[in-house]
Amino acid sequence: MRTLSTGTFGPGSNPFVIDTPSATDGSEVNDLIANCQPLDENSVYCNLLQCTHFASTSAIAKANDGVYGFVSGYIVPEAPHRLFIWQVAVDEAARGHGLAKRMILDILSRPVCEDVTELHTTITPSNSASQALFSSVADSLDTKAESKLVFDRNRHLDGAHESEHLWIIGPFDNMAEELVKKAA
């Protein structure tokens, strides 16, 4: 596990800069995700597409010694008011300091999400950290979170992967910009 040499966390002393990713980040993102179980690993090529074609709806968190966080997402083509969050990864050394939530709110605060009123993601029943993260996002957006089975272990995942539940967060007035300013 990495140790952060950048001091303590907290308002005014946060070592991370959150930004949109770019092509040069693809390979470090791939390494980060490989170290963030239980996330599915993707090819570097897939991460490169996330960091380029989907950059405006993805976020990367860097400290002076590298990448500590990544969120991939996209606006659902058939539902332009819906942001789908694909993966959230925070290096073990940086967990528990609000970084995952800040990255998600950062994406929501961007002009590309101006018309977004609903956030979707899928979570496995055993991933309590992810459930806590998205419940907290729903609370901050002052809205509710509902979940239902969407990809069944046997029916959709060849018995090789835990079932995925769709989390529907919303509707909300997109006030992420104010929340990001407050957290800065």
Ligand SMILES: CC(C)(COP(=O)(O)OP(=O)(O)OC[C@H]1O[C@@H](n2cnc3c(N)ncnc32)[C@H](O)[C@@H]1OP(=O)(O)O)[C@@H](O)C(=O)NCCC(=O)NCCS
């Ligand atoms: C899940 C993960 C992204 C959380 O990152 P993080 O930066 O530590 O999360 P945050 O600090 O932003 O936490 C946001 C909220 O979730 C809660 N939370 C986060 N991890 C938690 C855990 N392990 N247990 C209980 N609650 C947790 C926090 O307490 C916080 O709640 P609050 O706002 O009410 O205080 C990180 O643990 C991770 O990368 N895990 C491995 C990969 C994974 O499972 N990703 C999610 C599925 S896509």
